[in-house]
Amino acid sequence: MPRELDRFHEQLSAYARDHGDAVAVQGQTWRYTYQQLLDEVGLRAHTLHRQPAGALVLALDNGPDLLFWDLAALFAERPCVIVPSFFSATQFDHCIAQSGASTVLCSTQWVPRLLSEGFVQEGEFWVRERSTDVQLPDSTAKITYTSGSTGRPKGVCLSAEAMLRVARELEAASRPTEPQQYLAVLPLGILLENLGVYAALMAGACVQVYPQRQLGMGGASQVDFKQLLGAIALSGAQSLILVPQLLMGLVTAIERGLMRVGPLRFVAVGGARVSPNLLARADAVGLPVFEGYGLSECASVVALNRPGAVRPGSVGKPLPHVQVRIADDGEVLVAGSILLGYLEEAPVTGEWWATGDLGHLDEEGYLYLDGRRKHQFITSFGRNVNPEWVESELTQGGVIAQAFVHGEALPHNLALLWPLDPTASDEAIEQAVQHCNAQLPDYAQVHAWRRLPAPLSPRDETLTANGRPRREAILQRYHTLLFDISL
Template identity: 40%
Template sequence: MMNKILTAIAQHAAATPDKIALTSQTTQGNVQLTYAQLATQIEVLAAWLHEQPISRAGLWGENSIEWIVADLAAWKAGITLVPLPRFFSRTQLQHVIAQAQLPCLLVCGDIEQVTDIEERKTSPVAAIYLDKFVVHEQVAHDNSTELDTVAKITFTSGTTGTPKGVCLSTAALENVALALAERIYSGVNTDNLNTHLNLLPLSTLLENVAGVYVPLYLGKRVVVLAGSALGLTGSSQLSLPILLQMLHHYQPNSLIVLPQILQGFVAASAKGFTLPASLEFIAVGGARTPASLIEQARAMSIPVYEGYGLSECASVVSLNSPVADKIGSVGKALGHVDIKIDNGSIMVRGNVFSGYLGQETLSNDEWLDSGDLGFIDDDGFIFITGRKKNLLISSFGRNISPEWIEAELSLCRSIAQVMVIGDSQPFCSAIIVPASAQITAEQIIRDIHSINQHLPDYARIQKIIFATEPFTPSNQLLTDNGRLRRAAILGQYLNAIAAIYSNATAQSFSSQQHPGVVYDIF
């Protein structure tokens, strides 16, 4: 079956061979690849991979031109590819390698090894290597998805520490890319959407599909830079001055951001640091985004649109756009999927994954329970109210979505991260990661008190605990896409939480933070 993304790249290479497809930055300066050069490198690397031969491989590297070439060449060669997130722990990476039974790894650039290798082969494309693994323990796959129909396996750690492989076909990936192209580019002047800059890791399905496949399918330019060059390190560290400088340098027309990055843009704009006027479309997703944050961004002429997706549906399933937009919603369903509400749960059909690695194959006609709660209004816009499994039920019988309160608290500049607790308890409390070491307990308590004024009494935060460390993927307190691992955080702060809901008196007010100590909100 013809691959629509690769076919489009080949057509662009024939029609506009000198048009720039990819731009990057090395120690020697800017590097550019035309569509003709990109098509050639894909052909050469795919042919070489055929000769190896291999049926599946991992992909390891920083965001780079080489990463994109390796991804597309493996697709052309019919290899099941497993991108390995750079922010996974070594234990998680070893699990993925064993679970996916990877015999080898495509390595992009000169970076550290994931595990012991038996042999390294140099590919015909510069800075792309093939590492053959030392034989490792294999995992038996009973009733498993047929890997010969799977183009990509994306591993998501979800809310537990063990990554789970989501198997996706070529058709599933293409469907999302084409639906996004239609939704985004039908509502704006396409002449003003020529350059997309990758901010999120390419191992993240959202950036891989929406930030690479979509613009290349349409013959646009992709700027791909290592996270460190953009001021992004790990999965949650951000240097806003560096990021703003690079945005002004490359003048992109579109970006994909997480709510934390959008909040940084708004804060910077409020202080007079402007975003480049070239930006026409910024998609925000990955976690709940407060409507008030979208409103603040729009008031500062930041063209942001919220969307929603699932790895199990090959990423995006709904998106706001300039021609169909409602703040507070995650937009209308894309044309390739059906969405309905069943007892408050959001159900999706039409582009469902092939199944989890090692489990039975799923039918594309089945309704998939997203695990999210929400509703669809009379205009067809989808609203997310929280995760089904995260719902807190107070001792007074109130159903409370912690994500709702967390989204409001995340607007406080004194707070970097927050998790709301209170299941089966008379009131809500929060575990807080301050925005910096200089933030005082007094500032945070004042900010929370201000937010509380706009919340119903049952949702107000009455006590807080200062976290002993930030929530990150490396300490297993955050998922790869920035969601809280609630069970792990609850376990880590078990004693402090017990103190909150016991008869023990909370600490007297102090302007200093004391990690693990309980404070009352006055």
């Protein structure tokens, strides 16, 4: 058993031995002590040893059962995929096919997809004989899929050592505030939340993990804030992880007197750029928010502000187990905790990982981000979207000739559109947009749009000579039109 994995198991065993009645996991209807947690995980790990070799796919809603199976796979050293609950059917199929999954546990919505792929039900599992021999990098413990900047999200292979070291550093970062009640707000299919739960268990805390709809969460960007904020208040949570859009809702509610900071001691925020103004507002109402930065390829968290070491405007200092340096062109490079490789690609052998983010370090070692090298944007819900993917979908229906999609740090994706027929009605364009949206996961859909006053063109420098959008030029030229879109 890898060193960090053995250490994690020993820690859970010590809590079970020394604090037998302490609640480890609280679900919608049941709660489990640390000893019961170990028993549940042990039974599932034993069951997994009898299943066919290959990756285990978990496509379940948040809850104790999902957590127990995830931990069972970890301790049984079985590669595991937790499918994000907001993935489309096409992306689910892609995960199943690319990972070479032999065993699946899923909610009923996915059963038709499994039947079409040749799976049969055996007890609680859906199983199949693998038709292809998928080669995973050695030591792969988890295959985490990004939210999918395109329709084919990449499978990132990570070791238990890398993930658990990050979780250990997250626990150490929050330790001065001594949180003992942790609420899992995000889907466990998001690596950041997955490791946040591990960190809470390492701290001997109680992990509250409820179905997403109980928290008012639907899809990747649909939130009933009244329900979510009520759940946070009722849970007595002392720590949680949020993406910027959820933090915005929490801060606004506190400002308006709709809820109190209450017992919250450590609120980590990441997944996308956080507005400095929002962080200042959080500080003004006394909400203990700590911004961080990371990416799946580096086992989630790379840098984090923490109690006693906060630098507004930065994403904090790198965690102790990683090294960060800035390339000559300004790109952030990370070493010490990187992926084993991508599925269907050669294993990663280099020491340094190029993040695609631009940044700089100050004289005290705090990391600041200065933008992204690629066109991909990250919504305020922390979902990665490649605008070229969405734009290509919009222009394939024979109605829209040109499309420009933007959503960086926004809760909704906006689009500027030019129809193939300049006389086309707004109703025809709207119908084309809705047809396109039906093919996309919700976080990639176009939520609002405006008709361009003229087609994009090399003449006004909104297109390159070969017809590619000049994104910065478009944003500058049509800034007022784009951000005047009403939702």
